[in-house]
């Protein structure tokens with residue numbers, strides 16, 4: 379089953395306590411697509427500017443990712459500059475240039491309108507609504523967002539939440555969206571906004587899944603060194619939705635396994651700057667770390 383992702387394809391400039399990188403390939407759609415491509419065919423809808431190099435597009439095509447929905451428009455590519463604190467769960471957006479993304483209207487190539495699995499990556503909620511309006515039939519739509527859109531486009535975001543099945547969001551954003559400090563209360567309040575499942579990403583502390591009838595917790599894979607947490611959330615979402623699309627299993631057990639696969643892919647993503655580590659990753663490495671993950675969390679046998 380193929381997966382459609384709509385989100386940013388970006389230049390990222392990143393500073394972490396381990397070093398820095400200038401104008402590397404980033405963006406919510408990029409991380410999601412590369413992560414999901416280990417599990418299922420992926421199609422991206424997004425926009426880049428005239429300055430976007432062919433080598434970056436080649437990184438996607440080498441992974442078999444379909445770029446028919448990526449438009450090149452006059453102007454500069456979306457550029458984000460972020461700086462992480464010593465506590466890597468905290469980061470500041472130093473610069474945000476929407477460039478060709480402002481005014482972008484996502485247009486889904488005809489065959490994409492029947493995509494079964496859809497991820498509305500972190501992007502203007504108005505654009506997420508435009509994508510929802512073009513979908514004809516689907517099995518699952520999941521969505522991400524961030525503080526920038528929660529603060530600036532709350533009304534549109536609420537309309538998106540009323541139309542999707544799953545929200546993937548980090549803890550501080552869940553607090554901001556719900557107005558609740560306690561994370562369980564925040565999740566319960568978000569479930570009332572529409573999604574049937576809320577996945578709360580807690581950086582190095584892992585992920586919590588909430589639905590009306592279940593709560594599930596997975597730790598982050600313990601790593602000695604995290605080089606660059608950028609894209610961990612989108613890589614998690616890519617591994618998670620990728621596994622759901624591959625297995626077709628949306629039972630609670632299937633969701634739990636997918637959450638662990640998402641956590642595995644995210645743990646690789648943070649081992650190097652930008653998409654470097656995911657680009658050298660193999661399926662075998664994913665399976666091996668999945669087995670280690672099972673051992674890590676087993677307290678029953």
Ligand code: AMP
Nearest residue numbers: 388404405458500526608609610611612
């Ligand atoms: P994550 O670390 O998973 O939250 O995702 C980081 C990615 O989000 C980076 O690659 C950025 O290019 C992208 N990004 C940062 N700010 C925004 C924004 N306001 N809208 C969409 N994407 C963004």
